[in-house]
Amino acid sequence: MTLPASTASTLSYDNKDCKYSVFYFKFHALGACPRALLCFGEAQWDNKVQDLSEWPQIRDSAPFGTLPILLETDLTTGKTIEIPESGAIERYLARMFGLLGDTAREEVLSDVFYAQAVILDTKYIEMLRCTFEEIRMKALEQFLGTTLPNWVKACERHLKENGNTGHFVDNKFTLADIKTAVVLDTYLALDSEKVLNPTNCPCLWKLKKTVDTHPTYAAWRKSEQFKDMDEVVQAGVGALMPLDIKKSHIFS
Numbered sequence: 001m002t003l004p005a006s007t008a009s010t011l012s013y014d015n016k017d018c019k020y021s022v023f024y025f026k027f028h029a030l031g032a033c034p035r036a037l038l039c040f041g042e043a044q045w046d047n048k049v050q051d052l053s054e055w056p057q058i059r060d061s062a063p064f065g066t067l068p069i070l071l072e073t074d075l076t077t078g079k080t081i082e083i084p085e086s087g088a089i090e091r092y093l094a095r096m097f098g099l100l101g102d103t104a105r106e107e108v109l110s111d112v113f114y115a116q117a118v119i120l121d122t123k124y125i126e127m128l129r130c131t132f133e134e135i136r137m138k139a140l141e142q143f144l145g146t147t148l149p150n151w152v153k154a155c156e157r158h159l160k161e162n163g164n165t166g167h168f169v170d171n172k173f174t175l176a177d178i179k180t181a182v183v184l185d186t187y188l189a190l191d192s193e194k195v196l197n198p199t200n201c202p203c204l205w206k207l208k209k210t211v212d213t214h215p216t217y218a219a220w221r222k223s224e225q226f227k228d229m230d231e232v233v234q235a236g237v238g239a240l241m242p243l244d245i246k247k248s249h250i251f252s
């Protein structure tokens, strides 16, 4: 991780003229939220796809041997910052683009529901992806029957209290909205219709629509690059469990 010595000025969230590169593999997973945030920030960015076959030779040059990595280039000074760890990248971009709320109250609300989306996604990966073939279908039943509905219920309760604005925090976009909409893509693609539908979770449905119809993000979701990654996910995850990636494109 190559943060410059004087991080105070680098992290002061002034209006720097920057461009960004997201280094990740050719699928959504942990690359999806950083890419979405760059759309919401109307940033100048590109998607650097790491070929899986070349990854073993490159792994040692990554700070923690993993991707995603965000590269920020200050266009005025030419200085670069390399940031690993998806959570750090997401919070950094959210802060840069004013997506962490404007007060401590707003920030903590965003943090809580951001954390919930991260925890749910970690459970999904542990229960369904990194598991044995023999128990995957049983784990899917438990995820769709208990884990996902519990998360949906908690989100609905808060979103309703917030007036069903399509946001977790008042009437403004925060990291929590964006992370939630991103992780929902995966669950919508599963056989989750009983849980994820406009009658059972009207407020989450509205949040998903509010995020996915943001013009810059909607354009990214319709891009060839995004479609290519959809295909990779369909082939890879679809080989492990029933999945139809088209179902994640309800609104864009």
Ligand SMILES: N[C@@H](CCC(=O)N[C@@H](CS)C(=O)NCC(=O)O)C(=O)O
Pocket: 029, 030, 059, 065, 066, 067, 068, 084, 085, 086, 087
């Ligand atoms: N805690 C890290 C985990 C990153 C991670 O495990 N990335 C995986 C892809 S999803 C990876 O780079 N795998 C390649 C490897 O481990 O060699 C983060 O959140 O960024």
